[in-house]
Amino acid sequence: MRKTITLLFILSGTWLLLSGHTSPLLLSLGLLSVTAVVACVSRLEVLDDEGVPVHLLPGLIRYVPWLIGQVIRSNLDVARRIVSPELPIHPSVVKVDATHHTEVGRVTYANSITLTPGTISLDVSAETIEVHALTEDAANDLMSGEMARRVQRAEGA
Template sequence: MTYTAGLVAILAVVWLLLSGYFDKPLLLGLGAASVAFVVFISLRMRIVDDEGLPIQLPAGLVRYLPWLVVEIVKANVDVALRILRPGLPIRPRLIRVRAGQRTDVGRVIYANSITLTPGTVTIDTEGDHITVHALTEEAAEGVLTGEMDRRVARVEGAG
């Protein structure tokens, strides 16, 4: 029920913002009818489920994204230095880490965060394990410490 209410709220806000009609009762009524129709169809198609985008996720993302941006910038500088200074070592390796997230959405956020960080690429996800290609030992250690995993778990509300 919470997810249905969230869908109604999101659709209504998007409709209002895109239409720009805040003072025309007929158009507001048609917008409400459109939202109701889309929600009805979504429920009939069983698209609305517990896995969607949990309500607590956006609040957790507000805390997570600034940290992720800093990590991306640090990794960008590291990879750029390794490109500009060929003497700096690279030691590519594959590592397998456990994803501590409870949901598929959490695991996707974790895997994509790894890939967004230069020097690491998520190669495969299988169950609660993720295979990562790391360009350097430092990049591999950064993933193996589990800091990103813990932060994504907090986004989900687990920590």
């Protein structure tokens, strides 16, 4: 029941933020649609800790700003390499450890790699993530395990 109410509030807040509508008619239609979604989800019995990972919010609040910084840093590096052709690129495929406690953690890690310019997740398994890295520095950054440790902290491991 607690998860159902939490989902109702999260979806309602998201709807309100994204729509920006505050007229009584649209608010009631939004509430009706959110209630219908929550009723379907409850009936399908798919509400679990990974379906509504509210417990991850404190860790994600710390992780997301760090990830944004990494994306900006990598973006500038890739742009610099495009503008200055004399800067080397060394495309490579590396496997990084992905033994996170949950599937949410593994998916967050793989998506974080793909969001970071110069790297892309090619294959995700229970043990590893295969990554294409544009430069040796990008591959070394991933191999250092800093991003993996931060994702593990964010997932509460």
